[in-house]
Amino acid sequence: xxxxxxxxxxxxxxxxxxxxxxxxxxxxxxxxxxxxxxxxxxxxxxxxxxxxxxxxxxxxxxxxxxxxxxxxxxxxxxxxxxxxxxxxxxxxxxxxxxxxxxxxxxxxxxxxxxxxxxxxxxxxxxxxxxxxxxxxxxxxxxxxxxxxxxxxxxxxxxxxxxxxxxxxxxxxxxxxxxxxxxxxxxxxxxxxxxxxxxxxxxxxxxxxxxxxxxxxxxxxxxxxxxxxxxxxxxxxxxxxxxxxxxxxxxxxxxxxxxxxxxxxxxxxxxxxxxxxxxxxxxxxxxxxxxxxxxxxxxx
Numbered sequence: 318x319x320x321x322x323x324x325x326x327x328x329x330x331x332x333x334x335x336x337x338x339x340x341x342x343x344x345x346x347x348x349x350x351x352x353x354x355x356x357x358x359x360x361x362x363x364x365x366x367x368x369x370x371x372x373x374x375x376x377x378x379x380x381x382x383x384x385x386x387x388x389x390x391x392x393x394x395x396x397x398x399x400x401x402x403x404x405x406x407x408x409x410x411x412x413x414x415x416x417x418x419x420x421x422x423x424x425x426x427x428x429x430x431x432x433x434x435x436x437x438x439x440x441x442x443x444x445x446x447x448x449x450x451x452x453x454x455x456x457x458x459x460x461x462x463x464x465x466x467x468x469x470x471x472x473x474x475x476x477x478x479x480x481x482x483x484x485x486x487x488x489x490x491x492x493x494x495x496x497x498x499x500x501x502x503x504x505x506x507x508x509x510x511x512x513x514x515x516x517x518x519x520x521x522x523x524x525x526x527x528x529x530x531x532x533x534x535x536x537x538x539x540x541x542x543x544x545x546x547x548x549x550x551x552x553x554x555x556x557x558x559x560x561x562x563x564x565x566x567x568x569x570x571x572x573x574x575x576x577x578x579x580x581x582x583x584x585x586x587x588x589x590x591x592x593x594x595x596x597x598x599x600x601x602x603x604x605x606x607x608x609x610x611x612x613x614x615x616x
Contacts, residue, residue: 495543506553
């Protein structure tokens with residue numbers, strides 16, 4: 318019976334899984350602290366060497382993870398705190414964040430699959446400025462400096478017949494953005510982190526990797542522009558749930574392996590994922606709008 322890898326897009330979980338098996342890792346620096354009155358736990362994972370990248374199965378770079386246990390609750394004040402925290406960490410990864418730049422936001426995912434609709438939902442609520450600035454200039458806003466924000470929802474290959482990377486490369490060659498910010502739904506290995514965790518990284522993204530549906534990567538190397546990826550896990554591998562549920566029994570017989578084999582290509586999401594995606598989409602879009610704002614009281 319084949320071995321079943323733990324599928325996760327979260328660097329935090331990859332680190333935890335490796336440490337559980339092998340202990341301390343080299344080339345990976347981890348810093349954990351709390352924000353917003355200890356209601357948000359932040360973990361910085363910095364992969365600094367090729368050995369660290371190989372062990373983690375992820376590129377060299379910075380991975381910032383925010384764990385917010387109350388993120389699924391309809392608490393506007395708390396979601397505002399989360400948005401502010403995301404905005405601060407996103408700004409820390411933006412090159413020359415205080416200088417006017419052209420920023421392309423890409424909402425990955427399928428609108429017709431609720432658990433995969435996070436990216437489109439974020440772009441729908443984004444403050445798009447590129448067309449206004451090109452038509453009216455800064456007179457359209459009460460700011461001396463305004464980022465030129467554009468957005469695109471490229472859809473999925475099953476509907477377009479094109480790789481997402483092909484579409485984005487065409488847009489990049491025409492619009493010449495300075496930065497690309499990619500939003501996507503992720504996969505986790507822990508149900509505890511489902512829809513409660515935000516990952517921000519400056520390494521780009523490989524769409525579909527968490528669910529084994531590998532597509533061309535969206536990275537600075539492939540697009541020629543710095544790529545920041547933001548994601549929230551909305552699905553978990555069903556085989557992982559089963560394995561976690563029976564791990565205390567230490568069952569490794571053929572029957573259990575057959576169960577894991579049958580569930581290896583199944584993914585589970587929350588029962589209220591439709592309302593959760595709408596809420597999270599707004600929280601992320603608010604974070605991006607805050608992070609991309611160059612206005613201040615002196616303007």
